[in-house]
Amino acid sequence: MLNLDALTRARAAHPAPPPAHSDAESRALERFTRFFSSFAVDRVERLLPETYAEDVWFNDTLKTIKGRDTLGHYLAESAAAVENCRVEIEEITRTAHDEHLLRWRMMIRFKKLRRGVDTWSIGLSHLRFNADGLVVYHQDYWNAADGLYEHVPLLGSLIRALKRRL
Numbered sequence: 001m002l003n004l005d006a007l008t009r010a011r012a013a014h015p016a017p018p019p020a021h022s023d024a025e026s027r028a029l030e031r032f033t034r035f036f037s038s039f040a041v042d043r044v045e046r047l048l049p050e051t052y053a054e055d056v057w058f059n060d061t062l063k064t065i066k067g068r069d070t071l072g073h074y075l076a077e078s079a080a081a082v083e084n085c086r087v088e089i090e091e092i093t094r095t096a097h098d099e100h101l102l103r104w105r106m107m108i109r110f111k112k113l114r115r116g117v118d119t120w121s122i123g124l125s126h127l128r129f130n131a132d133g134l135v136v137y138h139q140d141y142w143n144a145a146d147g148l149y150e151h152v153p154l155l156g157s158l159i160r161a162l163k164r165r166l
Contacts, residue, residue, distance in 0.1 A: 003139055006057040007128070010137035013055070014130040017098045028133030029092060029100065036087035036104075041079045048072045053134035060140040084109040084118075099137070100127045106142075 018024035035043070035051045048068060052058075058065040065071045079085070084107070091103040102125045109118050123142025130136045 003059060006059075007126075007137055007139070010057060010128045011097065014128065014136050016131050017129040018131070018133050020094055020098070024133050025094075025129075028129045028135075029102075031133070032102075032127065032135060033089050039075075039079050039082065039085035039087070041076050044072060044075045044079050048075070051135060052138075053130050053132070053136045056134075056136055056138065058138045060138075061142060061144050081111055082108055083111050083115075098128075100129075101125070102127065 018028055031047070031051045035047045048071070052068045052071060054068045056066075056068050056071055058071050063074060065074055087104050087106045089102050089104050093101045093103075095101060104123055104125065106121045106123065107118055108121070109116065121142055123140055126137070126139040126141070127135055128137035
């Protein structure tokens with residue numbers, strides 16, 4: 001399913017997200033922020049049900065996922081692969097379509113890729129909440145070359161060499 005199709009379906013299926021500037025909206029954003037503030041397997045398992053809806057559609061530029069259970073497995077595997085990861089939300093904007101754009105920066109230290117090196121990446125998350133304040137649509141926009149691929153042996157060397165030449 002294309003991102004635009006997923007967004008159109010999320011809007012149709014969940015036409016009434018928490019009202020702007022409401023306590024419900026604040027709580028939904030706080031839950032999302034807390035979920036990614038310290039990304040670890042135990043936190044994924046504990047906080048996923050209070051952050052994401054069962055019918056969530058998710059894309060982080062690496063993988064597209066439908067459903068909270070599948071998302072939970074993916075995020076737990078991702079969290080297990082890192083020594084440390086945290087996301088700092090720098091700005092939140094509510095759109096005219098009752099969705100949210102969150103500008104963030106992420107620090108990640110992989111267990112196997114470039115061990116001990118903190119990598120910083122910036123990105124934007126596009127979120128839509130349902131009436132209960134759970135995420136039903138989550139699309140990330142970020143540079144996976146800087147945030148991940150540059151740390152893969154051989155591929156990372158190639159990417160860094162290309163960047164130097166450009």
